Amino acid sequence: MISQQQIDAFAHGFASLDRDNLARLGELYQPDVHFTDPLHELRGLTALTDYCANLYSNLSSVRFDFSQCSAIDDEQALLCWTLYYRHPRLAGGREVSVPGVSQVWFRNGKVFRHRDHYDAGALLYEHIPLLGSLIRLLKRRLT
Template identity: 50%
Template structure:
């Protein structure tokens, strides 16, 4: 596993990210960034700034614990645990969701492609009052 300054800077930035600094995303992302997660696809730094501003305006807290990191050439993977507190999810209690980010770095060291992989049900659907119980029951029946 290779830890590089660009990858470590990316992880460090996310550990400091909150609603006061979403306008600084250009420090780690290019203007043409493509961001994808199980719930969204976003093109361009302005749209990404808007997405993160909205996200952080609506959460009580969100932080990441980064685990394994691997980089080869301009590609990198990093596993993480997201620690989220949202007033409308799970009664405002803390939620932990495991995930992985696939990154592509531009020649200037910033990220131009970011794709997150995580269980959207564990983050969102299972935490909603009526739908959550149904999804948890189905998962139990399937042996998950």
């Protein structure tokens, strides 16, 4: 059974990651971690570390604010968050915020499965010149 303390420790550890301390991923994740988000599917700690290194190297700033974290069964938790980031070529370099939820499954105190749910358009596509305008137009027409 996972405890609230384990869930909070994971959220705090993840939120404290940056380009200079990605070796700490091994403190949070099992070596055989399976990570999925709307844009990627990765298997293994090395692949996750490489992905994070690439992500952090391309961003001017990035941070996660966790708002609610709770267990939903013996090994699974949901973590609600908002991602704040700046990329020099997206959104004119302004800060972008994207809400999301992570489903994480724990084994022996570390995460072995991590699945992120968020709007990929709000994260990326809407902030690309020309493409972003088209996506925002389509969203307005659908609502």
